[in-house]
Every structure is written in structure tokens, then in C-alpha cells.
Amino acid sequence: MSIRTSIATVSLSGSLETKMTAIAEAGFDGFEVFEPDLVSSPQRPKEIAARAADLGLTIDLYQPFRDVDSTNPDTFARNLIRADRKFDVMEELGCDLLLVCSSPLPTAVRDDGQLAEQLHTVAERAQERGIRLAYEALAWGAHINTYRHAWQIVADVDHPALGTCLDSFHILSRGDDPSGIRDIDGDKIFFLQLADAPHLVMDVLQWSRHHRCFPGQGNFDLGAFGAHVVASGYDGPWSLEIFNDVFRHSATGRTAADAHRSLLYLQEQVGRYPHATDQLFDPPPPGPIENIVSVRLASGPVRAPEVAWTLGHLGFEMTAAHSTHGLQLFSHGPLAVAVDTTVDTLWTAPGVPAHLPAVAQIGVRSGDPGEWLTRAHALGVPAQAVGMPGTDTDLAEVVRMSVTDATSLDLRSRSSVQSWLEAFDLVPRASAPPSSPFLTDVDHIALAVPADSWDGIMLLLRSVLGMTPHEGQDVVDAVGLVRSQALTLTTATGVIRLSLNMVPGRVSDTDPLPAARRGGVSHVAFGTHDAIAAAESMVARGFLPLQISPNYYDDLAARFDVPGDVLATLQRLGILYDANGSGGEFFHFFTPTVGDDLFFEVVQRVGDYAGYGETNSAVRLAAQLR
Numbered sequence: 198m199s200i201r202t203s204i205a206t207v208s209l210s211g212s213l214e215t216k217m218t219a220i221a222e223a224g225f226d227g228f229e230v231f232e233p234d235l236v237s238s239p240q241r242p243k244e245i246a247a248r249a250a251d252l253g254l255t256i257d258l259y260q261p262f263r264d265v266d267s268t269n270p271d272t273f274a275r276n277l278i279r280a281d282r283k284f285d286v287m288e289e290l291g292c293d294l295l296l297v298c299s300s301p302l303p304t305a306v307r308d309d310g311q312l313a314e315q316l317h318t319v320a321e322r323a324q325e326r327g328i329r330l331a332y333e334a335l336a337w338g339a340h341i342n343t344y345r346h347a348w349q350i351v352a353d354v355d356h357p358a359l360g361t362c363l364d365s366f367h368i369l370s371r372g373d374d375p376s377g378i379r380d381i382d383g384d385k386i387f388f389l390q391l392a393d394a395p396h397l398v399m400d401v402l403q404w405s406r407h408h409r410c411f412p413g414q415g416n417f418d419l420g421a422f423g424a425h426v427v428a429s430g431y432d433g434p435w436s437l438e439i440f441n442d443v444f445r446h447s448a449t450g451r452t453a454a455d456a457h458r459s460l461l462y463l464q465e466q467v468g469r470y471p472h473a474t475d476q477l478f479d480p481p482p483p484g485p486i487e488n489i490v491s492v493r494l495a496s497g498p499v500r501a502p503e504v505a506w507t508l509g510h511l512g513f514e515m516t517a518a519h520s521t522h523g524l525q526l527f528s529h530g531p532l533a534v535a536v537d538t539t540v541d542t543l544w545t546a547p548g549v550p551a552h553l554p555a556v557a558q559i560g561v562r563s564g565d566p567g568e569w570l571t572r573a574h575a576l577g578v579p580a581q582a583v584g585m586p587g588t589d590t591d592l593a594e595v596v597r598m599s600v601t602d603a604t605s606l607d608l609r610s611r612s613s614v615q616s617w618l619e620a621f622d623l624v625p626r627a628s629a630p631p632s633s634p635f636l637t638d639v640d641h642i643a644l645a646v647p648a649d650s651w652d653g654i655m656l657l658l659r660s661v662l663g664m665t666p667h668e669g670q671d672v673v674d675a676v677g678l679v680r681s682q683a684l685t686l687t688t689a690t691g692v693i694r695l696s697l698n699m700v701p702g703r704v705s706d707t708d709p710l711p712a713a714r715r716g717g718v719s720h721v722a723f724g725t726h727d728a729i730a731a732a733e734s735m736v737a738r739g740f741l742p743l744q745i746s747p748n749y750y751d752d753l754a755a756r757f758d759v760p761g762d763v764l765a766t767l768q769r770l771g772i773l774y775d776a777n778g779s780g781g782e783f784f785h786f787f788t789p790t791v792g793d794d795l796f797f798e799v800v801q802r803v804g805d806y807a808g809y810g811e812t813n814s815a816v817r818l819a820a821q822l823r
């Protein structure tokens with residue numbers, strides 16, 4: 198037996214029919230009918246039931262009610278009549294579980310005894326119709342707003358047709374301790390709703406109605422939460438109830454697929470706790486992984502010279518070109534950057550203009566890409582084994598998955614990295630690579646992602662790869678706001694760091710803002726042991742440092758004890774600085790943007806500095822926009 202998966206129709210966009218189809222295709226077992234979806238549907242409840250059955254879906258819960266109890270006797274009497282009519286609908290739907298939320302109204306009953314009495318009355322009537330009630334505490338309920346209090350009332354009523362519904366959002370948003378769930382009789386938990394959310398400081402009702410997301414997309418510890426639920430003995434469906442403004446207009450099928458993946462991922466998380474049930478989905482573990490070994494940039498023919506020129510400043514030299522694929526290989530010490538100069542290499546969604554240049558491919562070395570393929574497929578990610586053009590590389594040597602519409606992640610075996618390099622003309626276009634390389638590795642890659650792909654990408658990186666998200670960041674500057682989120686993965690050979698950037702909201706392509714602001718800017722950051730020496734070498738190659746405001750260096754002098762001569766050098770070379778208070782330091786500098794949407798960074802980490810110089814982002818953006 199496996200855990201049954203379910204999702205509330207409110208979590209998806211489109212008509213009820215569209216939602217049901219997507220829910221079935223994504224692999225769910227059932228769904229919750231959200232009242233407005235039913236009321237606006239042209240299908241009668243019987244037809245909805247028939248369609249659900251055709252799709253192999255059960256209707257697990259119906260939620261037409263938020264305010265059953267009332268201090269006004271007339272209102273309560275009217276609510277009972279309303280309940281009877283809704284029981285009729287449920288009979289036709291073939292659904293026997295009704296959600297009852299704690300009332301947020303001023304007329305909510307505030308006396309536990311009276312509330313128990315009213316719920317008992319409704320439970321009696323439900324039982325006559327073969328229906329059960331699941332009572333849920335809303336975080337903003339007028340009187341009942343904690344799961345413990347809701348459970349207390351349910352225990353007091355002690356009626357077979359009344360149980361409780363747990364919703365992770367209402368519990369975790371309040372900072373409540375979920376461990377008390379272990380003490381609830383699992384048979385009396387009639388339903389489980391799961392939602393994640395990003396940490397936000399705002400009114401809890403607005404937070405709930407607009408910013409919930411799927412498990413693995415936000416900041417709640419749902420693994421621990423799920424372990425408490427398992428310990429209670431609950432064995433009903435795990436259902437997603439996600440109110441999210443972006444999902445309301447995103448592609449239904451893609452959101453449903455992400456939703457289902459989130460429940461698989463959550464089960465894997467819960468399975469790491471002791472005494473977890475063997476009903477939990479247990480995907481194949483992550484494969485071996487090392488570091489980023491190659492980057493492929495889509496530049497197109499027009500931007501190619503500009504990209505080559507910038508890479509030249511960074512100390513890269515074009516060492517080879519691909520005979521048939523329009524690829525140029527730039528090398529610097531151990532680093533390989535392939536520049537794709539063809540016109541058709543940037544895949545974008547229909548109607549989305551291809552901004553160039555872009556990070557098209559990130560190559561990561563793995564001892565066994567095949568293991569990643571198995572894991573990705575188990576989690577429903579359409580990863581592929583690909584062959585290298587011009588080689589007879591074994592197919593399982595490279596495993597590719599799309600991260601964004603424009604960027605793929607390639608897991609490459611050691612031999613495929615070699616054959617990838619060998620696929621280029623062996624006749625070098627330039628002399629030997631620079632004798633003393635000053636860049637050591639790819640420190641991090643930042644990808645600009647569209648707002649409606651953000652949550653799906655987070656889930657992909659966290660679920661399949663097991664990356665860990667860090668505190669998100671909003672960078673506000675003269676022309677708007679960029680949200681950024683770093684994720685890391687500690688590997689056998691170091692740390693893979695990716696960061697996602699987006700400009701929240703929809704900005705049209707005809708917007709007078711600089712193009713770079715439409716979706717944030719991507720960048721590739723190379724590591725160095727000595728940022729000052731690296732910058733000097735680059736200046737010797739013709740690099741013009743970004744002009745950073747002198748005010749920034751005045752501020753540095755005020756915040757840190759940087760010696761005056763070092764400060765003068767940093768300023769001359771356009772190097773920014775940060776320190777973490779425990780001896781860790783960070784030196785970094787940037788190229789201007791190449792085209793509209795890409796730049797490069799050089800970073801030096803000292804000690805245990807683990808950040809990205811986030812505090813300097815606004816200064817960097819201002820300098821690049823000038």
C-alpha cells in the first residue's frame with residue numbers, strides 16, 4: 198500500500214474539467230472539490246462524479262462551508278438547512294467527507310461548550326446521510342485557531358461522524374509546535390492538507406490566500422510535520438491545498454506535475470525520520486556528483502564577438518572550435534566555456550523573445566549519470582540520456598534535464614567530459630592556454646527565471662538534486678526589485694552553488710525598462726585565490742573595471758577596518774568587499790553586462806565566508822545600468 202495523493206482544485210488554473218484532467222495525468226489518486234469550482238461548472242455533480250470515475254480519481258473532500266457555528270440562533274438554523282442542501286450535492290458527487298472550518302466571523306461561537314453542541318448537531322445530521330465532517334482550525338479563526346483547540350472540541354463532541362482536519366499552513370504559519378499531532382488519535386484525523394510557504398512577515402490570512410506553495414518550494418519544515426502525522430496513525434490521503442496567485446494563471450498541467458512531484462519528495466523527506474511507515478514513496482537515492490566542469494553559453498552569431506571579447510578579458514582563450522556545430526571552446530586552466538554561435542540554440546517558450554547571450558547548459562561531473570536518470574524519472578522529471586554530437590559516446594554517459602526553458606543541467610561522466618572536449622577540432626585556433634591561470638573553478642551560476650517558473654525550478658533543484666535553499670533576498674534599486682534565492686549542494690569535490698533571480702510580476706517586453714530588467718540577469722562567477730591579482734591580470738588584457746561609486750568605498754571604510762591603500766586598490770579595480778564577522782571575507786568584481794542578459798563575476802572567498810556579497814547587489818546593479 199502506498200500513501201494516497203490528493204489535491205484541492207483551488208491549487209490549479211482553468212475550468213474544473215481542465216483541472217480534473219491535469220490532476221489525473223499528473224498521477225494523483227483523488228482531489229478536493231473547492232466550492233467556487235463546482236458552483237461555476239456547467240457540469241452537474243453527477244457528471245463531475247462520472248468524469249472523476251472515468252479518470253480514475255476519487256473525490257476526497259468537499260468544502261462549501263466556512264462558518265457553520267453561530268451565536269445567532271437564526272443563522273445557525275439556516276446553516277443546518279444549508280448543510281442539508283450540501284449533503285444532497287455530496288450524495289451526487291459520491292463524496293462523504295465535508296470540510297468545516299473554524300469560523301472567522303464576529304458571530305463565531307466563543308464558548309467551547311456551545312460550539313461542541315452545535316458541531317454535535319451538525320454531526321448527527323451528517324451521520325444520517327452517511328457523511329463525515331472534518332473540522333479544521335483556520336489560523337485566523339475568531340475563537341478556534343489552533344489545531345490543539347480544534348482537536349479538543351472534536352474530542353469533547355466525541356461523535357463518530359466528527360473528526361479533525363490538519364492543515365500544515367495553519368499550524369506552521371503560527372509557529373505552533375506540531376509535535377502534539379502525535380497525541381491525536383489517527384482515526385480521528387479525517388483529513389490532511391499540506392502546504393508550504395515562504396517566510397513572509399505579513400497578515401496571516403493574506404499570506405495563506407496568496408503565497409502558499411507546494412512542499413519543497415517554501416521554508417516550512419514539512420518533513421518533520423509529516424513524521425508527526427505518520428506517528429499519529431493517520432492513514433488517509435495527503436492532499437495539497439495551495440492558494441497561490443501565480444499558480445492561478447500558470448499552465449495547469451505543469452503545475453499539477455510539480456504538485457505531484459512535491460508529494461513524492463515530501464514522502465522521501467518524511468521517510469528519513471525514525472519509525473516512518475513503509476507506505477512512503479522511496480525514490481532511488483541521488484547519484485554521485487562532483488563540481489561544475491563546463492558551461493555552454495548561447496550567444497548567437499551577433500553577440501558572439503562580444504562574448505569572446507569579454508571571455509578574453511577574463512583570461513580565457515579560444516582553444517578550439519567545433520567543426521559542424523558552431524561551437525567555440527574557450528579555456529582557462531581547468532575551466533571550459535563553450536560558446537554557441539548558431540542562431541537556433543536558445544529554446545524559449547512560445548512568444549518569449551530569446552534574450553542573448555544566455556547560460557544554455559551547465560555541465561556537472563558525476564561518477565554515474567545513470568543513477569541520476571533513474572532518480573529523475575522516479576520523481577517524474579523528464580530527464581534524458583543524450584549522445585554527444587560527433588562522438589559515439591555511450592548514451593548513459595550524459596544525462597540532461599531542463600532547469601529553465603533556456604538552461605539545461607548536464608550530468609556527465611568523466612569520460613564524457615573528455616569526449617566533449619575532444620569533439621572540438623583538435624587544431625587549436627590559439628596558442629596554448631595562458632601559462633598561469635588565475636581562475637580556479639565555477640564559484641556559482643545565477644539564472645534569471647520567469648516568475649511563473651520560479652517555484653517549479655526550486656522544487657526540481659531541491660527534490661532531484663537535493664540542493665538546500667538559503668535565505669531569500671530582495672534587492673531594491675533605482676529601477677525596481679529583483680528577488681534572488683541561493684541554493685547549494687555540497688559534493689565530493691566542493692560546493693555547487695546556483696542562484697535564481699526573478700523580477701516579480703509581469704513586465705511586458707514593450708516596457709521602457711532596460712531589457713535586462715525584464716527577467717533579471719544571469720551570471721557566471723569564477724573563483725580565484727587572489728581577486729586583486731586576477732583583476733590586475735584582466736586589466737592587463739584590456740579589461741575596464743566597472744565604475745563603482747566612490748561613495749561605496751567611503752561606506753566600506755565606515756563599516757570595516759580596511760587599510761587605506763587596500764581600499765584605494767579595490768576602488769581602482771572596481772572590487773567590492775564583504776565580511777561575515779567571523780573572519781570570513783569576500784572580494785568580488787564584475788564585467789559589464791554582455792548583451793542585455795549576462796555578465797561574469799570573479800570572486801575570492803576567504804575563511805568561512807559562505808555568502809555572495811548580497812549587500813553589494815544594489816551597487817553592482819547601479820554600476821551596470823549606468
Ligand SMILES: O=C(O)c1ccc(O)c(O)c1
Pocket residue numbers: 260263296298333335364390405406438
Ligand atoms: O482561506 C480559507 O478560507 C480557507 C478555506 C479552507 C481551508 O481548508 C483553508 O485552509 C483556508
Ligand SMILES: [Mg+2]
Pocket residue numbers: 333364390438
Ligand atoms: Mg485548509
